[in-house]
Amino acid sequence: MKITVNGREVEVDPSKPLIAACHDNEVDVPNYCYHPGLTPVGSCRICQVEVQEGERPPRVVAACRTPVSEGMIVDTNSEAAHETRRECLEFLLKDHPLDCPICDKAGECTLQDYTYAEGQSSGQSSEPRQNFEKRKSLGDKIVLDQERCILCSRCVRFFEEVTEKPQLTVAGLGSRSRIETFGDRDLTGNYQGNITDLCPVGALTLKNFRFKARVWNLVKKGSTCGECSRGCSVSVEVLRQGEVKRIRPRYNEQVNRWWICDTGRFSSDRANPEGRVPALLRGYSGLEACEVEDALDSVTSAYRAHDGHLLVVSPWVTVEEGEALLELAASLKTEPIFLSPTPSELKDDLLHTGDPCPNRRGLMDLGFIPKSPEEVRELLSTAETATLFGERIVELIGPEPLDELPTSLRLFLFDVSGIDAPAIAVHCGIASWVERGGTWVNIDGHVGRIQATRPAPAGVRQPLSLIEGLLAAQEAVQ
């Protein structure tokens, strides 16, 4: 179907509303209540555009509730459209506090953007503003500021349509309407965080991000979530090359669309571990800091001096690292094994697979053999040397079983952060998933890329360069 948008003839999908047709063709139409992932309700009226169909005189309509029709002529910038939008904004701003300097949404707030675009920076009304609750806790993850809310009902519809467990509602009548949970209960579920992305204003904010950073100071890079084998596309957001401050979903039609689960979202808190070290070597007084080269030397000389090697890799290693590790396994004449922990109870029908292996499929395709933590512990008790490679491997095997291993075993650990178990002879720090690039393959075979969003701490090496170091030493011997 063809329509004309701002004088340009474009091809559109008749099943989508007019606003989507405009957005698909890179024509901006303001919107608050409309979201491509939710049913349009047409409540905010900011999306008005001027439309002419056939012989009828032009009229101003809400683009999110208007279907496209053949030959429609749309003007998103006509004076009449702007005039109506300005009137809508006037209503939205009547009770809005406009405390942008304090508000966390500032910088990515569409109310801010469109108010400026319409050329007025505040409401004109001289009526006193109504006051609502400004800091209403909705459980342990989210805070609601009822004053900033513009009642677009995106959050309400998210729980109704996406998780299909309604939890929020518009309570009260007329100008006293506000968002509330049913019976003032806390929000539950593993998808709450999405409503803070959906909220077009700063009404819903995350407790763990509240007032922690200004959004324009965050460096954002596209990456893939590692908390389960779904591998949702995410944006990792880092402040001043240091802490990961938040993780947000990135639209991916095939995997996660607009959403991510809270396990993935709040993995930002786990992305900033303390006590990162380039390398530790066991000396007389325990694990002591050393040069990475010395640590690698110690590993390769042990490879030469012993038989019965075991190589277990973490399900967090990338395909690229996996290929190099296969070579290492071959040179050690051992089976390539990857740790495949038991699925957690977090599995649900929406996204979370419950399986904490972001690259299960990739490693299986490469030929790695999955082994459960119990089986790995079993194998560890008979090996002479064991190399545990990859992010989170300590956590996934469990620190206690590692602690109980006999000192006769020479354990080489390559993990982001380690433990001080007596069996560990060498611990090499590695760059974490926010500090390195690579590929994971998700459960359905979709390729997800991870990208370095911040540099690794000084001296800490990329896993791939460590494997190459080990391989080079092995080849020199043969």
Added chain:
Amino acid sequence: MVIVKRKELTLAERLYIPEVLRGLRITLGKMFQPKSTRQYPEEPIPSTEVTRGQPRLAENEDGTLRCVSCGMCEIACPAYAITIDGHEIDRPIEREPERFEIDFLRCILCGFCEEACPKEAIWMSDELELADTTRKGLIYGIEKLKRPASALQKRIDYVKRINDRWRTFSST
């Protein structure tokens, strides 16, 4: 290439003594004229209302900071001298800086921060002196930056007056 020709000295100049006496006459003459130098730092430079010294953070009467850590000055600063981290507080104004640092080795005293601030919280004070034995010591934190608003009043009044004038100009 430029060839500079040396000036031939006259006999009187070559005799040396007359020239020395001429110099001494100027010195002695100046000794009894009023001084045009200042014994800085014992005699401080008087500040006027347009003095634009180092930026300082204004405090309210109750000792709280006016700053809400919105980050406007941080982003306006052309020298990247300002670093701010905010946090949540219990007052009706929910946000306050947890860390507010100005690196005075970077600050060029341009006053953009003052202009950018939506909360009238950062002002160019009349403090101009800057010395320390370490670089770290010249990165000022909140404790070193905060001043009661009354100490900055002269500047506040001046800026408001000038801004009002611009507003009247631009609206006519």
